[in-house]
Amino acid sequence: MTDSGAEIPARRGTRTKPALTRQAIVGAALDLVDRAGVDAVTMRSVADRLGTGPASIYRHVTGKDELLELVLDRVLAEVAVPPPHPEDWRGPLIALAREVRRVLLAHNDIAAVAMSGPPVGGNPARIAEALLAILRTAGFPDQVCAWAVDRLSLYVTADALDTARQRVMGHDGPAAAQRRWAQVAQYYRDLPADRFPHTVALRDALFADGPVDRFTLGLELFLDGLAARRNG
Amino acid sequence: MTDSGAEIPARRGTRTKPALTRQAIVGAALDLVDRAGVDAVTMRSVADRLGTGPASIYRHVTGKDELLELVLDRVLAEVAVPPPHPEDWRGPLIALAREVRRVLLAHNDIAAVAMSGPPVGGNPARIAEALLAILRTAGFPDQVCAWAVDRLSLYVTADALDTARQRVMGHDGPAAAQRRWAQVAQYYRDLPADRFPHTVALRDALFADGPVDRFTLGLELFLDGLAARRNG
DNA sequence: CCAGCTTGCGAACATCGTTCGCCTTATGCG
DNA sequence: CGCATAAGGCGAACGATGTTCGCAAGCTGG
Known part of the structure; x- marks a missing residue:
């Protein structure tokens, strides 16, 4: 639905401009996301990148919400899904989540x-x-399958957002993001030891990345719990 | 830090206006959040509610970001934390997460x-x-504690956001939210059975709420996995 | 009683999403 | 081939937003 229909731009003579199609608009918006984050996607910035004005975009897209949804859908098109395996479900599941x-x-x-x-x-x-x-x-029960998909999607999305925010954080470069995060870490380190004994005791462990990253750890917690609900 | 210091409004005679303090500003913003969601919090709407203009707010708060962080902190002040129990860690953990x-x-x-x-x-x-x-x-190992706090916080926050969005959804009332969600459910129900056999087969289970809600299920998956990492 | 600092706030600026109305261009039809 | 019709492009504008500026009013300390 929506996207990949044949959509001939009805080319006018030989213009240097890259026409103006949904594809081109979504591509321009995606470029902006990659370069400067979702907040940098503006009707005007997208239009500028295509050498036109904001009003023109509304001929191909109902609004900014739909535009961003199209961008997300295009991004998710890059996801390669692994085939199911009757004997090993953890492998494909971890692979897909990480992908x-x-x-x-x-x-x-x-x-x-x-x-x-x-x-x-x-x-x-x-x-x-x-x-x-x-x-x-x-061989999981149907209800478990349904819930697992829901919870897994939520976890993957939330982690991706959380991780990304530590990189771009708002409207300034990634340098400011790292600075701000270090500042937060410092805040937790400087908490008074009498009221926050455990936090202070774990100050190193809290911000350390171990042999396995946080995402994979949480994922495996999930999967361990899931394993106990097989055929139950 | 920040909030609960003695902050005398330097009361001028007997004004009917509720002064204009950080507390009052945060309270007005919180009222707006409760009534119409975070998007309804505007410097102007908060100012209106206090009978003043937007510029006045900046004398007590550096900007909208800080204001919303203060609102969140005040909300989290309502959270009652259960005491730890050496024999039963699941009970307090589930209680706190649900709280x-x-x-x-x-x-x-x-x-x-x-x-x-x-x-x-x-x-x-x-x-x-x-x-x-x-x-x-x-008795969990330190590194497991640190990661568990991180993952648990992420999960609880993400679920709360996801759940809330199904209620308020954007700028219109909760009625539109329910309508939109039903529309999404219908989309998944109407997928072609040849390319989406499993989705179609589970169409009822996917949107059904069972004896235990989605949040608790995901939480217990987490905790089951955690149990396996005790003293390991 | 006055100097100086805090606080309140009207006005404005830049930016945003979105709409209106007009113009150009391509297409279908005779 | 010529023309009417519809679709696409776009300049201009509207309303709303976060934030800043500059001035006035008030309190405080001497």
């Missing part, structure tokens, strides 16, 4: 769009179908 | 603020300390 996270993080804080509304479009459905395939092939 | 979620959801989509930046303020630290206390008293 979705990788793709989202490859496009800055695009995860913010995924968190701002329900998943719509062909590619979210495609990914959900792949998750369900892995779980159902492994 | 945080309850408080966040009691204030509309305030969770959006929590997701838009790192946790700052006295109350996030207080809650983190309580989580650490529960886990450390139960």
Whole structure:
């Protein structure tokens, strides 16, 4: 639905301009996301990048919301889904979760769009179908499959957003983001030891990255719990 | 830090106006959040509610970001933290997670603020300390405690935001939210059965709420996985 | 009683999403 | 081939937003 229909731009003579199609508009918006984050996507900035004005965009897209949803759908098209495996469900599940996270993080804080509304479009459905395939092939009960897809999607999206925010953080460069995060870490380090004994005791562990990253750890907690609900 | 210092409004005669203090400003903003969501919080709307103009607010708050962080901190002050228990860590952990979620959801989509930046303020630290206390008293390794707090906070916040969005959704009333969500459900129901066999097969389970809600299920998956990492 | 600092606030600026109305251009039809 | 009709492009503007400026009013300390 929506996107990939044949959409001939009805080319006018030989213009240097890259026409003005949904594809081109979405591509320009995606470029802006990659370069400066979702907040940098403005009707005007997208229009500028296409050498036109803001009003022209509304001939191809109903508004900014739809535009961002189209951008997200295009991003999720990059996700390669692994096939289900009847004997090993953890492998494909971890692979898919990491793949979705990788793709989202490859496009800055695009995860913010995924968190701002329900998943719509062909590619979210495609990914959900792949998750369900892995779980159902492994023999999980239907209700567990349904809930697992829901919780897993939420966790992956939330982590991607959280991780991305520590990189871009608002409207200034990634340098300011790191500075601000170090500042937060310092705040927790300087808490009074009498009222926050455990926090102070763990001040090193709290901000350390171990042999396995936080995302994978949380994911495996999830999967361990899931394993206990197989065929139950 | 920041908030609860003695801040005498230097009362001028007997004005009917509620002075104009940080407390009053945060209170007005919180009222707006409760009534119409975070997006309804505008420098102008907050000022109107206090019978003044937008510029006045900047004498007590550096900007909108800080204002929303103060609102979040005041909301989190409502969270009652349970004491740790050396024999039962699951009980207090589930109680605290549900309490945080309850408080966040009691204030509309305030969770959006929590997701838009790192946790700052006295109350996030207080809650983190309580989580650490529960886990450390139960004898978990330090690194596991640190990661668990991080993942648990992320999960609770993300779920609260997700749940709230299904209620308020954007700028119109909750009626439009329910309508839009039903529309999404219909989209998944109408997917072609040949390319989305599992999704179609589970169409009822995907949107059904069972004896236990989605949040608690995900939480228990987490805790099951955590149990396996005790003293390991 | 006055100097100086805090606080309140009217006005304005830049930027945003979106709409209106007019013009150009391509297309279908005779 | 010529023309009417519809679709696409775009300048200008509207309303709303976050934030800043500069001045006035008030309190405070001497």
